[in-house]
Amino acid sequence: MGSEAIAEAPQASRISAHAARRLRYDRGKIYYPRQWYCGFTKLLDSVQASASTIPAVHWTHSPTEIQMLFDKLVCHARLEASMVPVAPCLYPVQSFDELVAEMERRGWKRVFAKLRWGSSASGVMAIYHDRSTTRAVTSMEMVGSGPRVRFYNNLKLNTYTRISQIRRAFEFLCREGVHVEQWLPKAAMAGRQFDLRLVTIAGQARHAVVRTSKSPITNLHLGNKRGELTQLQSQIGSAGWKGIEHVAQLAAAQFPGSHCLGIDLLLGPGFRKPTVLEVNAFGDLLPGVEHHHLNTYEAQVANLLATLRAIPGETPEHP
DSSP, X not given: OHHHHHXXXXXXXXXXXXXXXXXXXXXXXXXXXXXXXXXXXXXXXXXXXXXXXXXXXXXXXXXXXXXXXXXXXXXXXXXXXXXXXBOXXXXXXXXHHHHHHHHHHHTOOEEEEEETTOOTTTTOEEEEEOSSOEEEEEEEEXXXXXXXXXXXXXXXXXXXXXXHHHHHHHHHHHHHOEEEEEOOOOOEETTEEEEEEEXXXXXXXXXEEEEEEXXXXXXXXXXXXXXXXXXXXXXXXXXXXXXXXXXXXXXXXXXXXXXXXXXXXXXXXXXXXXXXXXXXXXXXXXXXXXXXXXXXXXXXXXXXXXXXXTSTTOOOOOO
């Protein structure tokens, strides 16, 4: 799968195996994301092929689904086809000029652009554009100029207002593979907008964290703060919270071979319209967050042990 995906995008950066082994460590630099994904899928394919020779293999995470979950475009399409509420998507977009033209045609002023194969906010841009103003907030930092410009992940968000810089950053994403969605407004609490990370285990919503921010990008590792989950649940009531869990579980149901998932959702202004932003393979740790007195890892193990006990011939010992 890897070589075919690279062949479909000859403009994407690539490197030989020999050169890759000689790369010097450069903290935060975004290296060959599309080629990384191709290599990752090749590894997953080999693992699945090897396991096919072993009887009674129980996958906690389907290698095929992991590949889908690490591809934002494929994941979004699967959710949309199953009527899971997601943000409207633009595809294909191959240049900044195409992006601007399509935004103006649709009457959109705001979009999120993401590396198609990125994670942890790598290569994310929140772009605002109208006839008088264009700006982008991004986790990417541009270093250098001309053909030698390099892109790094930075824990401090950067705001770019020069069209030339925004164009260069966006077209880097285009070359490597970009996923563009309409930037939907988020609900706010205590003067900070927020979204949610819910962890599902065996398809059921369990642990949850409110991620608040004064910027459009809410990832907690970027210096954002957790919000009060009990405060949100009090404001929206039990029916509102069940609606959020329902949407998260609807998203998880599209990946039945994945035991644990991290579902990112937003609520619109007025705490309405839960919408899935992303579905992340392997769930999340969420330190300090418990559900029925178990953290996310303990809850996964407990569920797996219960599942194995229900399989004839399986008698797992409790660790």
